[in-house]
Amino acid sequence: MTDEQLLGPEETVRIREGIAAAVLGASDGLADSLEHDAAGYLRLVDASRVGAEEAGRILREAVQGARAAGHSWDTVGRILGVSRQAAQQRFGDKAKGAVPSGAAAGxxxxxxxxxxxxxxxxxxxxxxxxxxxxxxxxxxxxxxxxxxxxxxxxxxxxxxxxxxxxxxxxxxxxxxxxxxxxxxxxxxxxxxxxxxxxx
Incomplete structure (x- = not known):
C-alpha cells in the first residue's frame, strides 16, 4: 500500500470480490456455464465490459465528488497514482457524465x-x-x-x-x-x- 492509498488490503479484496460476484451473477447460470459452454465465455466478456464501463463511470463521479468536496487535483492525482495534470486531463471535463435535463418541457x-x-x-x-x-x-x-x-x-x-x-x-x-x-x-x-x- 502506497502512502496515498486510503484503503487497507481487506477493503481492496472485498471490492474486488464484489465486482467479480456482480459480473458472474449478471446473467443466470453464467458461472456454471463456464464449465461446459464456450458461449458462456462470450457472455462473461460482455458482462465484464459492462462492469468495467460502470466502474469507470463510478470513478469519474467519485473524482468529481472529491473535487466538489474541496480536494485539489494534486491530492486526487496522488490517490490515483498519476500527476495532477493527468488527473485533471482525464477527469476535468465537468459536463462529462452529467445528468442531462433536456429541453425545457413544452x-x-x-x-x-x-x-x-x-x-x-x-x-x-x-x-x-x-x-x-x-x-x-x-x-x-x-x-x-x-x-x-x-x-x-x-x-x-x-x-x-x-x-x-x-x-x-x-x-x-x-x-x-x-x-x-x-x-x-x-x-x-x-x-x-x-x-x-x-x-
Whole structure:
C-alpha cells in the first residue's frame, strides 16, 4: 500500500470480490456455464465490459465528488497514482457524465429553468431546500451544479446513497420521484410538498 492509498488490503479484496460476484451473477447460470459452454465465455466478456464501463463511470463521479468536496487535483492525482495534470486531463471535463435535463418541457414556452452553481457535496442540499420552497424542482445535475425547473408549488428534495436499495424502494412508495440514475455516490429524489394550510 502506497502512502496515498486510503484503503487497507481487506477493503481492496472485498471490492474486488464484489465486482467479480456482480459480473458472474449478471446473467443466470453464467458461472456454471463456464464449465461446459464456450458461449458462456462470450457472455462473461460482455458482462465484464459492462462492469468495467460502470466502474469507470463510478470513478469519474467519485473524482468529481472529491473535487466538489474541496480536494485539489494534486491530492486526487496522488490517490490515483498519476500527476495532477493527468488527473485533471482525464477527469476535468465537468459536463462529462452529467445528468442531462433536456429541453425545457413544452419547448421555448415551457417552464423556466435555472442552474444552481457552484455547489459542493456540503451545500447542495441546502441550496435545493431553499429552491424547493420557492417552487423550483430538480431536473438535472452534475459536478458542481444542479438544474432546477419552476413550478407553481413548493418541493422537497433529498439524497441517499446508491447502495440504499430497500430504502429507495420505500421512498418511491412514499411518493418520492427519482431524478436521473444518480451521481455516485448519491441518488437524488424530489416530491411536491402539500399546499400550506390557510389560517
Amino acid at each position: 419547448g421555448p414556452d415551457g417552464p423556466e429553468r435555472r442552474v444552481l452553481s457552484p455547489l459542493s457535496a456540503f451545500n447542495e442540499m441546502a441550496a435545493l431546500t431553499a429552491a424547493g420552497l420557492e417552487g423550483w424542482h430538480l431536473v438535472g445535475y452534475g459536478s458542481f451544479f444542479h438544474e432546477v425547473e419552476a413550478s407553481d408549488h413548493p418541493w422537497e428534495h433529498c439524497r441517499v446513497t446508491l447502495a440504499a436499495g430497500g430504502r429507495n424502494r420505500r421512498m418511491e412508495a412514499e411518493g418520492w420521484i427519482p431524478v436521473g440514475a444518480g451521481w455516485f455516490p448519491w441518488r437524488y429524489y424530489k416530491r411536491p410538498l402539500p399546499p400550506a394550510e390557510e389560517s
